Amino acid sequence: xxxxxxxxxxxxxxxxxxxxxxxxxxxxxxxxxxxxxxxxxxxxxxxxxxxxxxxxxxxxxxxxxxxxxxxxxxxxxxxxxxxxxxxxxxxxxxxxxxxxxxxxxxxxxxxxxxxxxxxxxxxxxxxxxxxxxxxxxxxxxxxxxxxxxxxxxxxxxxxxxxxxxxxxxxxxxxxxxxxxxxxxxxxxxxxxxxxxxxxxxxxxxxxxxxxxxxxxxxxxxxxxxxxxxxxxxxxxxxxxxxxxxxxxxxxxxxxxxxxxxxxxxxxxxxxxxxxxxxxxxxxxxxxxxx
Amino acid sequence: xxxxxxxxxxxxxxxxxxxxxxxxxxxxxxxxxxxxxxxxxxxxxxxxxxxxxxxxxxxxxxxxxxxxxxxxxxxxxxxxxxxxxxxxxxxxxxxxxxxxxxxxxxxxxxxxxxxxxxxxxxxxxxxxxxxxxxxxxxxxxxxxxxxxxxxxxxxxxxxxxxxxxxxxxxxxxxxxxxxxxxxxxxxxxxxxxxxxxxxxxxxxxxxxxxxxxxxxxxxxxxxxxxxxxxxxxxxxxxxxxxxxxxxxxxxxxxxxxxxxxxxxxxxxxxxxxxxxxxxxxxxxxxxxxxxxxxxxxxxxxxxxxxxxxxxxxxxxxxxxxxxxxxxxxxxxxxxxxxx
Numbered sequence: 001x002x003x004x005x006x007x008x009x010x011x012x013x014x015x016x017x018x019x020x021x022x023x024x025x026x027x028x029x030x031x032x033x034x035x036x037x038x039x040x041x042x043x044x045x046x047x048x049x050x051x052x053x054x055x056x057x058x059x060x061x062x063x064x065x066x067x068x069x070x071x072x073x074x075x076x077x078x079x080x081x082x083x084x085x086x087x088x089x090x091x092x093x094x095x096x097x098x099x100x101x102x103x104x105x106x107x108x109x110x111x112x113x114x115x116x117x118x119x120x121x122x123x124x125x126x127x128x129x130x131x132x133x134x135x136x137x138x139x140x141x142x143x144x145x146x147x148x149x150x151x152x153x154x155x156x157x158x159x160x161x162x163x164x165x166x167x168x169x170x171x172x173x174x175x176x177x178x179x180x181x182x183x184x185x186x187x188x189x190x191x192x193x194x195x196x197x198x199x200x201x202x203x204x205x206x207x208x209x210x211x212x213x214x215x216x217x218x219x220x221x222x223x224x225x226x227x228x229x230x231x232x233x234x235x236x237x238x239x240x241x242x243x244x245x246x247x248x249x250x251x252x253x254x255x256x257x258x259x260x261x262x263x264x265x266x267x268x269x270x271x272x273x274x275x276x277x278x279x280x281x282x283x284x285x286x287x288x289x290x
Numbered sequence: 291x292x293x294x295x296x297x298x299x300x301x302x303x304x305x306x307x308x309x310x311x312x313x314x315x316x317x318x319x320x321x322x323x324x325x326x327x328x329x330x331x332x333x334x335x336x337x338x339x340x341x342x343x344x345x346x347x348x349x350x351x352x353x354x355x356x357x358x359x360x361x362x363x364x365x366x367x368x369x370x371x372x373x374x375x376x377x378x379x380x381x382x383x384x385x386x387x388x389x390x391x392x393x394x395x396x397x398x399x400x401x402x403x404x405x406x407x408x409x410x411x412x413x414x415x416x417x418x419x420x421x422x423x424x425x426x427x428x429x430x431x432x433x434x435x436x437x438x439x440x441x442x443x444x445x446x447x448x449x450x451x452x453x454x455x456x457x458x459x460x461x462x463x464x465x466x467x468x469x470x471x472x473x474x475x476x477x478x479x480x481x482x483x484x485x486x487x488x489x490x491x492x493x494x495x496x497x498x499x500x501x502x503x504x505x506x507x508x509x510x511x512x513x514x515x516x517x518x519x520x521x522x523x524x525x526x527x528x529x530x531x532x533x534x535x536x537x538x539x540x541x542x543x544x545x546x547x548x549x550x551x552x553x554x555x556x557x558x559x560x561x562x563x564x565x566x567x568x569x570x571x572x573x574x575x576x577x578x579x580x581x582x583x584x585x586x587x588x589x590x591x592x593x594x595x596x597x598x599x600x601x602x603x604x605x606x607x608x609x610x611x612x613x614x615x616x617x618x619x620x621x622x623x624x625x626x627x628x629x
Contacts, residue, residue: 078526080522080525080526099530100525100528100529100530100531101528101530102528103528104526104527104528105528107526108526109526111522111523111526114519114520114523115519115520116518116519117383117385117518117519117573118385118518118568118573119572119573120572120573123292123293124293124572124574127293128515128516128527129527131512131516131527131528131529132527132528134512139293139294139295139296139299139576140293140294144293145293184527
C-alpha cells in the first residue's frame, strides 16, 4: 500500500520532510460516531478506525455502497469533524485543530450541492475562493483576480467569467465549483461525489482534469465516488468502505477483488483487466435470478 | 470579471447619500406651512455654518423643531430595520426574513412596553429592554424554525408568525392593565409611528449605537457572502461561522430593538429595501449593507411623508404605509420561492 510508513506519533512534529514523495495526508486509526438525538441510545452511525496515507500528486478514491461512511471519512479529512479517536494530519498538523481560515488555505472541499440563495456571477463565485487568503474586509487585489482567472482557465471555462451561475449547465457549474476550490490554492483537494450528475463523457473529463491538476500542480486529491471503474482507471489508491469499516485500501488492482466487491455491493460482479492494465468491474445478472 | 473596489463603493454610497440629502430637503418643504426651497436651503446653510441665531423664529420652529427631528428619526429607524433585515436574510439564508415577519419586532415591542410599565418614562432602559426582547425572540424563532437540524423556509416563517401573534397577545394583555389615554397612544405606536414625543431625537447616542451595530454587521460582510451558500460551505472557505452568527444576531437584534423603541413595529422595510438594493447593486454584502442602510433611510423618510400628507389633516401611522406596500411584495416573493 505504501512504502513510507509513519511511526505513531512521528507526524505530530511539524518537521515532516517536505520532499515530494513524503506523506502529505495521514489518516491514522481515525474513527467517528454520529450520536442519536437523545445521546443515550446507540450511535446512529459509526465509522470505525480507518487509516490511509496520501502523497503529493496522488489521487485517492474512496468507494463503497450508500451509507458506508465515505462522506464521513471525507469530513474527517476536511477537518469539519474531529475524530473520536485517532488522528488526521496534513503536513504534520492535526486538521481539526487548525482555525477555519488556515484550514481553508490548505484544504479545499467541493461538496455535492452548492445551493445559491441570490444570483451571482461566475467570476464573483470563483473569487470567493480567495477569501481565506485576504483580510476580513479588504477588496480583491489584482493578484486575486489573476488567480481566479487562472483557476477558471485550468478547468477550461475561462470564457464563463461574466455569466450568471444559475444560467450555466450542470457540467459547467461543476467545473466552476472546482475552479473556486483551485482559487484557494490548497495542498489538499477534497471532492464529494463530483461525478454525480454528469454524463459519462463529462465524468471522464473531470477525472482526467483532476489527474492532470494533481500532476501539474502537486495537489493531493481525495475523491468520494460511486464510479468503481473511473476510480480504478484514475486513482493511485482506492479505499473501499462498507458499513463504516475500511475493508481494503491500496492500489486498485489489490482492492478490486471479485469476492470482496460482491460481498460489499451484494451483486454479481466480474473483475477483468482493462487495456490500460487497471481492473474493470462489470455487473451481470445471474441466470438463476432471471 | 469586475470585483468590487473601494472606489466603486465610495461612488455608489456617495450618490445615495446625495439622494438622501435631496429627499430630506424636498420633504422638509412639505406640510401645512409651505416653505420655499430657496429659503430652506439658505436656512440649512446658516445652521451648517453655525449661525442658527439668524434664522427667522417660525422657520426655526417648523423646520428644526418639528420636521427635522421626525426626519432624523425616520433615517435612524429606516437604516436600522433595513440592515437588520439584510442581516437576518443572510444568516437564515431566507430572502423572506425581516424583523417584522420573524416576530422580532413584536419581541422588541414587548420588551419596550414592559420597561414602560416598570418605569413609565422612556429612558435608556427602553431600547435595552427592546433589544433583550428582540434577541430572545430571534433565538426562539431560530430554534422553532429548524426541522431535522436544518432551517426550513415554511417552518421558519410559521415560527415567526406564531411568535408574533403570541407576543401580540401578551402585549394586548399588558395594555389592558394601562389607562385609556396611554393605551391608545401605545396602540398607535405599535402600528409603527414616528410622532412619539417621548423620544426626542437629540439623543445622539442612539445614532452612535446605530453606527456601532451597522459597523459590526459590516465587519462580517465578506463572510455573509459565503454564508449564503450554507454554513458547511462557508466553513470550508475559512469563515468562523459561530463568530459571524453571534455578531450578526446580536447586532441585528440591537438594531431592531433600537428602531422599535423609538417608532414601534414598522413592518416590511427590512424585507423590501434589501431586495431592491440587491436588484440594483447585486448581492455582495460589502456593497449591500451600506446601500441598504441609506436606502432604508430614504424609504422611511418618503413613507412617513406620505403617511402624514395622504389623508391630511389626519395622519396614518407610517407602519400602515409600509405594510400596504410591503405585504404584496412579500406574497410575490413567497410565491416565487415556493414554485
